[in-house]
Amino acid sequence: MLQEALLAWYEGAKRPLPWRGEKDPYRILLSEVLLQQTRVEQAVPYYRRFLERFPTLKALREASLEEVLRVWAGVGYYRRAEHLHRVSQAAETLPRSYEELKELPGLGPYTAAAVASMAFGERVAAVDGNVRRVLARLFALESPTPKALQALAQALLPEEGDPGVWNQALMELGATVCRPKRPLCPACPLGAFCQGQKAPERYPKARARAKREERLAALVLWGRKGVYLEPQKGRFQGLYGVPTFPEEELGARARAFGVEPSYVGEVRHELTHRRLFLRVYAALWEGEGVDPKAKPLPKLTEKVLRQAEAFLAHAGVVPFQDA
DNA sequence: AATGCGGGGTC
DNA sequence: GACCCAGCATT
Structure with a gap:
């Protein structure tokens, strides 16, 4: 049986x-x-x-x-x-x-x-x-x-x-x-x-699936007590992340925050149906910001923050964590 | 029926 | 790279 x-x-x-x-x-x-x-x-x-x-x-x-x-x-x-x-x-x-x-x-x-x-x-x-x-x-x-x-x-x-x-x-x-x-x-x-x-x-026959590319920019605003994080909508709903947007919007976003960001590197991140390619920009920022460790973050945001932190450390900026 | 949604292991 | 994982919600 x-x-x-x-x-x-x-x-x-x-x-x-x-x-x-x-x-x-x-x-x-x-x-x-x-x-x-x-x-x-x-x-x-x-x-x-x-x-x-x-x-x-x-x-x-x-x-x-x-x-x-x-x-x-x-x-x-x-x-x-x-x-x-x-x-x-x-x-x-x-x-x-x-x-x-x-x-x-x-x-x-x-x-x-x-x-x-x-x-x-x-x-x-x-x-x-x-x-x-x-x-x-x-x-x-x-x-x-x-x-x-x-x-x-x-x-x-x-x-x-x-x-x-x-x-x-x-x-x-x-x-x-x-x-x-x-x-x-x-x-x-x-x-x-x-x-x-x-x-x-x-058995069973595999189903085909497409993986599309998505190119975005991310802006890391480095404040006195942390970074600027905003609640995520759509993808990563409920978590926090740095602003991400199509790269053409970088100028407008930077102006809105009153900063002049530097390019600090790129981050790749794979999801099941997407390949994300982010150009990361960072700037020192007048606002306070929040400690990212205190917020739920997707892995993508952790990668972006590591990239920005490495760049800023190399430029001699003291990370807020040690302040 | 097709698509969006994470992250990670495996070959 | 491609596949797929003790799937679900939405369209």
Whole structure:
């Protein structure tokens, strides 16, 4: 039986993770949101830090969004933090059913199913990228639709036993054995059932994606107590950063701040669908500014600030941190 | 169905 | 470089 083979394998092969066997719905929710498009190894330290600072839904509710983002800073997809914060403020406790969970901000079909099955024992299949790949190979499907995958996964879900454990077992198989590249088919507990084993890398077919270039300028205003930071809109929403804009606007921006900036270098930064290319300018500034360490910053802004700081140090300017 | 949204590991 | 990760919201 396929189900028994997978579960037996899982018991012996599962990686020890901080949220294994967790029953607290809040902690399960946090782990699942952190794991959205994020590798397990990358999520673990943030999971620990987050719980240290916000151990309960109540603690999260009583915090400001900015405090939450300060802990989230660095892991990416910052709307997840905002959604989580909104969830904490929406109700005293989390709803217990898949259908209700799916209505919460930041919870889609996968996360709602994961929480419903792991925290509340609901028999609903959680289909993430791992499960998608496992099922595509198991049934030799090149382009399965989300609907078809959900139906397949639901049909496979055992009628007895812990549905949360089952969902995790399927994902664990995808993460460690049925990997995107070089799957370990000889070690797979489902080998006897798999129709895609002859050419596993054909399933599912990869989707093409474009990566566009974006050229911008960044202006670092170096004040007495820190730098000028503004809340970011759109990209990096909720975090802070130095002003960035198309390079043609540099003159106008500099005039508006009453400074004459120097070019201090360039910064490249890659996002999933964008290649950012920033020319960085810096100037000493009459304003006070704020200490960047006190604000949640995207990695891009950290790079820009390092570039400016290196230039200014070379020019003999004492960084405000040491003032 | 397609696109935007981070950051990082891997080959 | 390209790919992709325990996805979601928006259009």
